[in-house]
Every structure is written in C-alpha cells, then in structure tokens.
Amino acid sequence: MRNEMPAIGAEARRRRGAVVLRALAKRYANFAAVDGIDLELAAGEFVTLLGPSGSGKTTTLMMVAGFTPPSEGDILLEGRSVAALAPERRNIGVVFQNYALFPHMSVEQNVGFPLRMRNQPSRTIAEKVAGALRLVRLEGLGGRMPKQLSGGQQQRVAFARALVFDPDLLLMDEPLGALDKNLREQMQFELKRLHAELGVTILYVTHDQEEALTMSDRIALMNGGRIVQLGTAEDLYERPNSRFVAEFIGESNVIEGRLEDGAGFVAVGGARFPAPCQKAGDPTLMVVRPEKFSLAPPGTPGIPGVVAGLVYVGDFTRYLVDVEGGLRLIVKVQNRRTADRARDGERVALRLDPADARLLNA
Amino acid sequence: MRAVLWAFCGLLLVFLIAPILVVMVTSLNDSQYMEFPPRTWSLRWYANFFGSAQWTGPALLSVRVALVVSVCATVLGTLAAVGIVRGRFRGRQALEMFLISPMIVPIVVMALGLFFLFSAVHLLDSPVALTLGHTVVATPLVIVLVRAGLRASDPALELAARSLGANAWRTLIYVTLPAIRPSLAAAAVFAFLVSFDEVVVAIFVGGPASTTLPKRMWETIRFEIDPTLTAVSSLLTLVAVFVLVVAAVVRRPGKRGAGLTV
Numbered sequence: 157m158r159n160e161m162p163a164i165g166a167e168a169r170r171r172r173g174a175v176v177l178r179a180l181a182k183r184y185a186n187f188a189a190v191d192g193i194d195l196e197l198a199a200g201e202f203v204t205l206l207g208p209s210g211s212g213k214t215t216t217l218m219m220v221a222g223f224t225p226p227s228e229g230d231i232l233l234e235g236r237s238v239a240a241l242a243p244e245r246r247n248i249g250v251v252f253q254n255y256a257l258f259p260h261m262s263v264e265q266n267v268g269f270p271l272r273m274r275n276q277p278s279r280t281i282a283e284k285v286a287g288a289l290r291l292v293r294l295e296g297l298g299g300r301m302p303k304q305l306s307g308g309q310q311q312r313v314a315f316a317r318a319l320v321f322d323p324d325l326l327l328m329d330e331p332l333g334a335l336d337k338n339l340r341e342q343m344q345f346e347l348k349r350l351h352a353e354l355g356v357t358i359l360y361v362t363h364d365q366e367e368a369l370t371m372s373d374r375i376a377l378m379n380g381g382r383i384v385q386l387g388t389a390e391d392l393y394e395r396p397n398s399r400f401v402a403e404f405i406g407e408s409n410v411i412e413g414r415l416e417d418g419a420g421f422v423a424v425g426g427a428r429f430p431a432p433c434q435k436a437g438d439p440t441l442m443v444v445r446p447e448k449f450s451l452a453p454p455g456t457p458g459i460p461g462v463v464a465g466l467v468y469v470g471d472f473t474r475y476l477v478d479v480e481g482g483l484r485l486i487v488k489v490q491n492r493r494t495a496d497r498a499r500d501g502e503r504v505a506l507r508l509d510p511a512d513a514r515l516l517n518a
Numbered sequence: 519m520r521a522v523l524w525a526f527c528g529l530l531l532v533f534l535i536a537p538i539l540v541v542m543v544t545s546l547n548d549s550q551y552m553e554f555p556p557r558t559w560s561l562r563w564y565a566n567f568f569g570s571a572q573w574t575g576p577a578l579l580s581v582r583v584a585l586v587v588s589v590c591a592t593v594l595g596t597l598a599a600v601g602i603v604r605g606r607f608r609g610r611q612a613l614e615m616f617l618i619s620p621m622i623v624p625i626v627v628m629a630l631g632l633f634f635l636f637s638a639v640h641l642l643d644s645p646v647a648l649t650l651g652h653t654v655v656a657t658p659l660v661i662v663l664v665r666a667g668l669r670a671s672d673p674a675l676e677l678a679a680r681s682l683g684a685n686a687w688r689t690l691i692y693v694t695l696p697a698i699r700p701s702l703a704a705a706a707v708f709a710f711l712v713s714f715d716e717v718v719v720a721i722f723v724g725g726p727a728s729t730t731l732p733k734r735m736w737e738t739i740r741f742e743i744d745p746t747l748t749a750v751s752s753l754l755t756l757v758a759v760f761v762l763v764v765a766a767v768v769r770r771p772g773k774r775g776a777g778l779t780v
C-alpha cells in the first residue's frame with residue numbers, strides 16, 4: 157500500500173521553513189502599525205505572536221503572506237528574500253479566522269485547489285486530497301459543501317487546504333477564534349498533533365494568552381507594533397522584562413518602591429519584601445506572581461497583612477491581602493490542606509522566596 | 519388589526535396586478551374591438567402576432583439585441599465593479615460615481631445624446647446602435663448589482679486563493695466571480711430585461727431598419743388600435759415573469775458548485 161500521504165509524509169522528517177523577519181515595518185500615513193520587528197523562526201518551530209488588539213499581529217502576518225507590502229525591512233524564507241514575491245509564489249499556507257473556504261466548491265475541491273493551481277495531474281490531486289482529509293480526520297466528507305459543515309469541521313478543511321501543497325511555512329491568524337471554548341481546546345490539541353506530525357514551521361497569531369502559552373515553542377509578545385519580549389512561555393511568565401509583559405501574561409502583583417541596602421525592596425507604602433539581590437540601585441518595580449506567596453500564621457516571619465477578601469475557586473483560593481501602607485496584594489494558594497486556609501479578616505504573614513520576586517526598572 | 523393589514527395588502531396587489539390582468543384577459547378577445555370582459559374568446563390576436571413579420575421581426579431583433587446587451591453589460595459592469603470594490607487607487611470613488619451616473623441622467627437626455635453621437639458616426643437605425651445604446655443604459659445597473667455582491671463576499675477568499683497559488687487572474691476566474699454567481703446571474707437577467715423593455719433609446723436611435731418590439735408597439739398604438747397589442751403585452755409580461763422565475767431557480771445555490779476544472 158502507498159504511503160497515506162505521499163507529499164506530506166515524505167516531508168515529515170525534514171524540518172524546513174526557517175524564517176527571518178528583519179526590521180520589518182509597516183507605516184501608514186502618520187502611524188506605524190508594525191514598527192520594526194526582528195524575529196527568527198527555526199525550521200519546524202511554532203512561534204506565536206501574542207498581543208493586545210491593534211498591536212500589529214495581523215499586519216505582520218499579512219506582510220509575511222505577501223498581502224501587505226512592507227514599508228521597510230525584509231522577509232527571508234529558507235534564506236532567500238520573499239519580500240518582492242507575489243503571495244502565490246511564496247509557498248506559504250495561510251489559515252484565516254473565518255476559514256475563508258470557497259463557498260462554491262466542495263470540500264474536495266477546496267482542498268484540491270492549491271494542487272490544481274500547481275497544475276498537478278488529477279490522480280495525484282485525488283490522492284493528496286484524500287490523504288489531507290484523512291490527516292484532519294474528515295474522511296468521507298469530501299463531497300460536502302462548506303455550508304454543510306460545522307465550524308470545527310470547516311476549520312479542519314481550512315487546515316487541510318493550507319497543508320496539502322506542502323508549504324514551507326504556515327501562517328494562522330486566530331484560527332480558533334470563532335470556535336466555542338470546548339472545541340477550541342480540542343482543536344488546539346489537533347493543531348499540536350499536526351505540527352508534530354508534519355514538522356512545518358508555524359507562525360501563529362492569537363490574543364488568547366492561554367492558547368499561546370500552551371501551544372507555542374516561543375512567544376513574541378507584541379505591543380504598539382513592536383515585539384516587547386520574545387521567549388518561551390516560561391520566560392514570559394517567570395521572567396517578564398517589563399511591567400507590560402508582567403501584567404499582560406497571567407496575573408501579577410506589580411509593586412512600586414525601591415531597593416534599599418539591607419532592607420530588601422521597600423514598597424511606596426513602607427511594606428518590606430525580600431529581594432533577589434541586595435544591591436541598592438535603579439529598580440523601582442517588583443513583580444510577584446500571586447501563587448509565589450504563601451500564607452503563614454501571624455507573628456511568624458513574613459510580611460504581615462490582613463485578609464481583605466477571598467474567593468474559593470476549587471483547587472485554589474484567591475485572597476486579597478492588605479499589607480502595610482494600604483497596598484493590596486493578590487495571593488493564590490493551592491487548597492492542599494484545609495488547615496492552610498485563612499478566613500476573611502484574619503491576620504496572616506505572607507511568605508515569599510526572594511528568588512520568586514522579579515525586579516524591574518520601571 | 520391583522521385583518522386590516524391583509525385587506526390592505528390584498529387591495530395593493532389588486533391595484534398593481536389589475537392592469538396586467540385586464541390586458542391579458544382582453545387579449546383573448548375574438549372581437550375587433552378591445553372589449554373587457556370579452557364576449558367571445560379566441561387566440562386570434564396571438565396567431566396574428568406570430569403570423570406577421572411586422573411583429574415577429576421586431577420581436578427577434580429585441581431578443582437578439584437584449585442577449586448581446588446582457589453579455590456586454592455583464593462583462594463590462596462586472597470588471598468595473600471588481601475594480602471599484604477591490605481596487606486600491608487614487609480617485610476610486612470619483613470613478614465609481616462617474617460609472618453609475620448614467621442611472622441618474624434622465625433617459626430622454628441619454629437617448630438624445632446617443633442620437634447625436636450615432637448620427638455623427640452614421641450608425642443611426644442599426645442594431646449596433648441599439649446594442650451600444652442599451653449597453654450604456656444597462657451597465658450601471660450591472661455595476662450596482664455586482665458591487666453589492668462583491669461587498670457581501672469575504673475578501674479573505676481572494677487572499678486565501680492567492681496564498682494557495684492562484685495569481686490575480688485565476689483568483690478572479692476561479693474564486694471571486696463564482697463566489698458571487700447569484701449576483702452575476704441577476705445582473706445578466708436585469709440587463710436583458712432592461713434592453714428588452716427599453717423604448718426611449720429605441721425610438722431615438724432606431725428606425726425602419728431597426729425596430730424593436732417596444733418601438734413597434736408604440737408606433738402601433740399611435741396610428742391604429744390593433745388588439746394584437748394586447749397579445750404582445752401579455753407575451754412580454756410572460757417573458758419577463760419566465761426569465762425572473764428561471765433566474766430565481768438558478769440563483770438557488772445548488773448542492774455542488776460549478777465543477778471547477780483546470
């Protein structure tokens with residue numbers, strides 16, 4: 157029997173599609189939608205552009221796809237510049253948020269379209285289409301029209317169509333944005349499986365940070381047309397390089413104050429926190445993730461505070477704890493033992509390992 | 519309250535349809551005079567129509583002109599609409615206004631202009647003049663219809679096609695146009711009907727050698743009272759209804775798309 161999917165199967169082990177974005181920018185009349193982006197994707201890497209609305213994610217993707225001409229900079233695919241190539245000559249697959257399936261073509265015709273445009277013989281097309289539909293688990297639905305499919309099925313067709321011609325790079329702009337939460341989680345899983353099976357380089361856009369954290373090899377966090385931090389999920393969560401990153405990714409206590417010799421970090425209100433280094437200097441912000449604190453009985457070593465509110469969330473409890481100077485901190489504690497839990501209004505001591513606090517320069 | 523609404527709608531329908539029904543019933547008269555209601559019935563005026571070159575000649579000309587106009591106006595109007603809706607160039611909106619402006623020019627003024635134009639190039643009284651004139655009248659309508667279809671269709675379809683390896687032309691032919699097929703069909707049908715019904719331009723630029731059916735009717739009513747008119751009117755109405763019904767059926771999206779073969 158023949159390989160399930162000749163073209164894609166053969167490529168699965170060959171990782172390819174290294175991408176370099178070099179000082180890429182898109183400026184409109186008096187406004188920079190993308191303001192100079194440098195980004196390298198290794199072949200086979202899954203990189204996500206994450207950022208608030210209007211941060212330039214889609215614009216970046218559209219430039220890579222060839223739909224929007226960059227104002228400055230270059231795009232290299234496998235080492236060769238594609239910035240001047242028409243989109244149809246870049247060999248890049250694109251998946252759109254609303255699927256963009258051709259409404260007048262059946263599923264098979266949709267998936268076969270890129271192969272027809274490459275003038276492949278109809279026998280090859282039939283084989284590859286069947287293989288691609290099997291890959292996205294849509295065997296048997298090839299004769300349907302897009303309107304006769306559910307949202308998740310349509311999205312799978314869009315994946316199959318973007319993959320069937322064996323692109324060097326796959327671009328996806330919030331491909332799961334239109335799906336409900338359950339289906340979205342299932343499709344995230346499917347996408348990861350496809351990525352692992354095919355080894356294609358993926359540049360992914362989302363503004364759902366959880367999606368970004370769970371799916372990507374690396375995340376480029378964008379704001380105002382720039383990449384503000386590039387790194388793994390762990391880098392961004394544990395080692396945010398700015399207040400923006402700390403507040404955008406997950407929950408953070410961002411505490412203003414300054415580092416004092418021997419006294420650790422002193423918040424504006426006077427509360428003292430253990431600091432990861434002793435040297436006084438520039439840092440004026442300390443970032444602590446809510447789960448890095450733990451609660452201890454009052455009087456024991458730690459930062460004294462009073463529970464000002466709590467929400468029980470099942471596996472953990474979220475506390476609001478007021479410390480000296482009216483500073484209110486968010487504290488997340490696993491509900492491992494009932495004895496660990498504090499009551500509303502109770503006095504507590506907050507424990508913090510200095511290695512878990514992060515100092516930033518404003 | 520509902521009863522009043524129904525009664526009102528009923529009256530309105532009667533008011534709109536009654537003239538047509540009266541004409542249709544009268545056309546079945548056996549008498550020389552157009553009596554309503556007819557005392558004796560026959561199809562003699564229909565026989566008269568089909569048996570007389572005076573009528574069938576203009577009818578055939580009308581159909582031929584309308585078919586050519588339908589094709590020309592649909593092609594021109596569609597290309598213009600694609601440019602207007604998808605294009606990115608300076609003066610796009612001005613061009614759009616200009617292209618659909620014939621719709622707001624009084625038809626008599628348009629016909630007079632065409633008369634002078636065609637007389638200058640010695641084209642008056644020719645099927646070519648009629649075809650060109652009617653194309654001018656029908657194209658803005660096509661533009662408006664196709665423009666609406668394009669605006670309602672997702673531009674991401676075209677981006678997708680480009681990323682999948684189709685160049686701009688293939689994208690237009692395999693994706694953009696098929697995706698708005700209903701609008702194209704409607705545009706072609708309306709272009710046909712506009713030309714088929716048109717009388718003002720036909721009177722101005724047509725002549726003895728190029729008399730369309732509406733022009734023949736107009737001339738007939740001026741010089742004689744021929745009950746054949748009622749038969750012709752009924753036939754025209756039936757043709758229009760038939761064309762619209764066919765269009766409605768065609769517009770219903772089929773199970774399979776138009777088989778795309780390269």
Ligand SMILES: Nc1ncnc2c1ncn2[C@@H]1O[C@H](COP(=O)(O)OP(=O)(O)OP(=O)(O)O)[C@@H](O)[C@H]1O
Pocket residue numbers: 184187188189190207208209210211212213214215216363
């Ligand atoms: N054609 C244009 N002319 C002017 N400004 C534009 C144009 N296209 C996009 N912009 C602006 O560029 C900025 C970036 O837009 P972009 O679509 O890339 O954001 P995004 O990160 O994808 O946001 P979202 O999460 O909402 O999709 C926005 O402020 C947008 O208003």
Ligand SMILES: [Mg+2]
Pocket residue numbers: 213214215329
């Ligand atoms: Mg976007």
